[in-house]
Amino acid sequence: MIDLCGFQSEGLIILNSVFSGQLLDVLWQNTRRRVCADGGANRVFDLRRYTPDAVVGDLDSIRSDVTDFYADRIFRVADQDRNDLDKAIDYLRDAKSIAILGAFRGRFDQVMATFDAMHRWNEISMRLYGDENVATLLAPGIHTIRVRAGIEGPHCGLVPIGAPCVVSTEGLEWNLNNQRLEFGHLVSTSNLIRSDTVTVRTSHPLVWTTEFHLDRLPTSLG
Structure with a gap:
């Protein structure tokens, strides 16, 4: 995860x-x-x-x-x-x-x-x-992402990098269903997280990014 x-x-x-x-x-x-x-x-x-x-x-x-x-x-x-x-x-x-x-x-x-x-x-x-932001690169395959509500989100993005991607998601306001992400075609920006876990399946490397609220960090993280 x-x-x-x-x-x-x-x-x-x-x-x-x-x-x-x-x-x-x-x-x-x-x-x-x-x-x-x-x-x-x-x-x-x-x-x-x-x-x-x-x-x-x-x-x-x-x-x-x-x-x-x-x-x-x-x-x-x-x-x-x-x-x-x-x-x-x-x-x-x-x-x-x-x-x-x-x-x-x-x-x-x-x-x-x-x-x-x-x-x-x-x-x-x-x-x-x-x-104000965090991001990582998702390799081709299926990924489960833990979302720490309040610290990150609700805004998020899925941005293709290096090649077009075919992507499916669960846990977002506007989920993707085997849709092609590509500059000049469709890029999932200003999406919203609607679950404490998000699942992403991608055919090619894909950037996952969320807004980050530094002022809401707890004193300890579990």
Whole structure:
């Protein structure tokens, strides 16, 4: 079962984007290995001064004071054919699940690069987090998704990525029944969750995304 708002992942990658200290706290506490992608270290330093396992990238965005503070954690990878997120994923490539924090803010090209990375590294279960959105990639097959009412939803979306998808769902206001999702044809945006579990069957990789209410997080998650 997929449980995006249970927040459990083996690894955490922090991007150079805008996110709250509260969301950083939640993800940090629910992962075992934490990596900053280049300037993501600036965000961690400014919000909490946590110590990540590594700071990975070409280091063109990290500030000098942050470099000094994390000096023994710096791994410079000078490969202009890969972005810093790819380099951070490569550092955690033995992880089966990775949370990516800061996936929805900042430059649109970088947001799209994050979704591209999730599609290309599809052997790893990746969850994307921001202060207002969560998302993951559903592989071809049948998926059961736990929905934590109040924390996420009711709005949700099913977005094809890489190829058209034939999709069926249960648990939504407007369920799909072997319908083709494709840009230029039909994309299920602004749908509504109507159950505490949603079932999705897809023929090809498909993004599942919901709105996220950070201010409603309970003190503990069961």
